[in-house]
Amino acid sequence: MTLKEAMLVRHCVREYTDRPIPDDIVAKLRNTVDECNRESGLSIQLVVDEPKAFDGIMAHYGKFSGVRNYVVLIGRKSPDLSEKCGYYGEKIVLTAQTLGLNSCWVGLTYSKVKGAYTVGKDEKLVLVIALGYGKTQGLPRRTKFAEQVSASEGEPSDWFVRGVDAALNAPTALNQQKFFFTQRGNGVEARAGAGFFTKVDLGIAKFHFELGAGKENFEWI
Numbered sequence: 001m002t003l004k005e006a007m008l009v010r011h012c013v014r015e016y017t018d019r020p021i022p023d024d025i026v027a028k029l030r031n032t033v034d035e036c037n038r039e040s041g042l043s044i045q046l047v048v049d050e051p052k053a054f055d056g057i058m059a060h061y062g063k064f065s066g067v068r069n070y071v072v073l074i075g076r077k078s079p080d081l082s083e084k085c086g087y088y089g090e091k092i093v094l095t096a097q098t099l100g101l102n103s104c105w106v107g108l109t110y111s112k113v114k115g116a117y118t119v120g121k122d123e124k125l126v127l128v129i130a131l132g133y134g135k136t137q138g139l140p141r142r143t144k145f146a147e148q149v150s151a152s153e154g155e156p157s158d159w160f161v162r163g164v165d166a167a168l169n170a171p172t173a174l175n176q177q178k179f180f181f182t183q184r185g186n187g188v189e190a191r192a193g194a195g196f197f198t199k200v201d202l203g204i205a206k207f208h209f210e211l212g213a214g215k216e217n218f219e220w221i
Contacts, residue, residue, distance in 0.1 A: 004211045006097035007169055011138025013102035016066035019133040021048060025099050029131075032095045033071070036088040042075040044088065045117040052113045054130065062109025064130065070110075071129040072117045083192075085126040086203025090170070093129060102134030105171055105204075107197050127200065143168050144177050152183040159217040160188065166212025167205040173197035179205045187221035188213075 001009075021029075026048055033044050047053070047070050054067035071092055073085040093103045107127045119125050150156075150164040160183045167181065178193030179202050190209070192202035206220075 001098045003091070003094045003098065004166075006094040007166060007208060007211055009137075010094060010097040010103070011140060012104040012171060013134035013136060013138045014062070014064045014104055014130070015135045016068070016102070016130070016132035017135055018066060018068075021069055021101065021132065025101070028099060029092070029096060032092055036091055040075070040084050040088050042073070042084060042088060043118075043120065043123060044085075044092070045072045045074065046070075047072060047113075047116050050113060050116050053110045053116065053128070056111040058109040058111065062106070064104075064106075064109065066135075067130045067132060069131040070106075071131060073126045073128065074117070074119055074123050075126065076120075076122055077124050081124060082126055082197070082199035083203035083206075086200035086205075087207045088203075089127075089129055089200075090204040090207040093171075096131055100133075101131055102138065104130045105173075105200075106130055107173055107200075127197070141171070141175050149177060149179060150181045150183075153185075154183075156183055157217070159213040163188070163209040163213030163218075166208040170201070170205040170208040172201040172204065176201070177205075181205075181209065183218075184221065186218050188218050189221050 033046050049068050051068045054064045073089050075081045096103050146164045173196045176195050178195045178198045180191045182189045192198040
């Protein structure tokens with residue numbers, strides 16, 4: 001399965017079995033995390049077989065169960081930190097899907113576990129991603145129409161249409177989809193709206209847009 005194929009079948013999963021992630025799959029995930037950190041300058045960390053983060057009241061409120069593995073999105077404080085976490089976090093999410101794992105983005109309903117990961121000086125933990133073998137494959141979400149999240153100066157290119165369709169497949173906090181893409185020639189402007197975790201959502205949507213449109217067809221402006 002490619003990342004593009006994974007994008008079409010991946011859905012949020014909150015309930016997991018007790019099946020451990022095999023060592024070879026863990027190694028592949030760590031390689032992806034390391035690659036993302038090198039590209040982005042983030043300090044993303046993979047935590048395996050650690051049940052405490054999703055064993056509290058908040059996790060039960062969020063309807064999570066059986067979560068023992070998760071990715072912690074951490075980076076140096078900066079104006080683009082949330083967007084970068086969304087972009088590279090989604091790369092990890094879709095990679096996990098290609099490896100047969102399920103996942104869910106988690107903004108608040110988890111507990112911080114001392115010693116499970118490291119948050120350095122001037123760094124911030126933005127959010128986490130639950131990972132594992134789901135009891136189900138999740139369900140599709142409601143989605144907006146392309147004209148609600150995009151516009152083009154002139155006739156939209158085929159690649160732009162494909163990119164917007166892919167972005168509408170992106171997970172967003174509370175399914176709000178508060179992003180907007182504008183085509184100007186071979187350039188695309190992407191903006192986040194106001195709301196909860198919308199900058200993270202923009203990063204996720206931009207990663208999807210690139211998969212759908214093809215990075216070779218446009219440039220971000």
